[in-house]
Amino acid sequence: MLILMTNNTFTKVREVFKNGAPGEKVLLRGWVHRKMEVKNRVFLVLRDSTGTIQCVVHKDSVPESVWSKAKAITRESSFIVEGVVKPDKRAPGGLEITVSNIEIVGISSIFPIFGRESVEYLLDNRHLWIRSRKLTAVFKVKHTVLDACREFFLKRGWWEVTPPIITMSACEGGATLFELNYFGEKAYLSQSAQLYLEVLIYSLEKVWAITPSFRAEKSRTRRHLSEYTHLEAEASWYNMEDMMRVTEDLIHHVVKRVLEERLEELEFLGRKTELLEDLKPPFPRITYDEAIDVLRRQGLPIDWGEDLGADEERKLTENFDTPFFITLFPKKIKAFYMKLCPSNPELVLGFDMLAPEGYGEIIGGSQREDDYDNLLARIIEAGLNPEEYKWYLDLRKYGSVPHSGFGLGVERLVMWITGLDHIRDATPFPRFRERAYP
Ligand code: ATP
Ligand code: MG
Helix, strand or coil: CHHHCCHHHCCCHHHHHHHCCCCCEEEEEEEEEEEEEECCEEEEEEEECCEEEEEEEEHHHCCHHHHHHHHHCCCCCEEEEEEEEEECCCCHHHEEEEEEEEEEEECCCCCCCCCCCCHHHHHHCHHHHCCCHHHHHHHHHHHHHHHHHHHHHHHCCCEECCCCCEECCCCCCHHHCCEEEECCEEEEECCCCHHHHHHHCCCCCEEEEEEEEECCCCCCCCCCCCEEEEEEEEEECCCHHHHHHHHHHHHHHHHHHHHHHCHHHHHHCCCCCHHHHCCCCCCCEEEHHHHHHHHHHCCCCCCCCCCCCHHHHHHHHCCCCCCEEEEEEEHHHCCCCECEECCEEEEEEEEEEEECCCCEEEEEEEEECCCHHHHHHHHHHCCCCHHHHHHHHHCCCCCCCCEEEEEEEHHHHHHHHHCCCCHHHHCCCCECCCCECC
């Protein structure tokens, strides 16, 4: 029984392509990605987590029992094959396996995805569509993105911390809060870990975290999820410019790692990589005021003081081949905790990083208000209850320090790097207002 073999007797598809010598006997296991029958032969494309390889069963050179299994096996069945590596110019990758034995592990019913199905249908069958090579490629890129982020902070001496998901107060505005019942009291799912990270910088100085953030976004867009992976960082002694440099170095580092390790996946996804290869900090910086001017010149009328939506951001990205920053926003469109600009108190020391090619905002950050009285005034101005923010205000009472931070939407970054046209495929189980399945 092949199934009883120990794990290390199996070869992965990638190893076959890397080290497989013609004539070498191998044992592979995986799923039937494709099946084709031609006269006396059955072609089974075996898929494992590392790739796909063609396995050929010849009627005349295997026992009848093996031939009947090859005939009976269905697409997406799990199986084990024993065979010999054979160079073949026509096979993808130049190698195939000549099969000597097969074992069906789990036979598959007729797999309900054939290709060309609608987006809705594929979401209905997300648990099965997830096996697709497209989603597999995206998740491998996402893995490398997360790994590169961790490496970046680790090497620079930042502390990774674990802020809570259940929160007692809103951070990014009440409109997009998910409420929950916390032992009879109102609580919320976190929209951002920022306020907690701010608490931690008084001891650890430079902290970062990856947590899910929850936003009950009302409208369905191509770049909003109700639950997303939020990478946030906060550091004492950092001003806005210091923090902007951290973000551009981070993005540069992540893109470089992805290009080093995930070219195959990017290629499979049809991603053109020139722009990613050319990326080099410092990224261009424009102020909000300049952005308004540029938009007006580009024929998109917008009043000073209005927030930049997806359309405005897309228009702005036409002017850049690299990620770029917009800085110094009107205070009325930004959160209460952003520090006022010393030279113009109508503006805040906030920055957004926008990805090019129409993608738009991937990072939002700012220098934080570190003065007790100013912060209290902003909280009241924003219509919030200072009682609920007592602990947050306390930070400005006990050894306040200039500090800055940012939040990065990991799925937004993955979406841009992989060239996806919708954020849903940057996460295995997307959650939207209309649906959260499975
Ligand atoms: P937007 O204006 O695009 O709605 P935001 O200004 O509300 O975003 P921030 O509060 O600054 O976003 O959050 C920091 C980062 O988190 C954003 O730059 C973005 O990358 C990501 N992000 C925010 N909301 C979502 C969401 N609903 N789905 C996915 N990512 C998000
Ligand atoms: Mg923002």
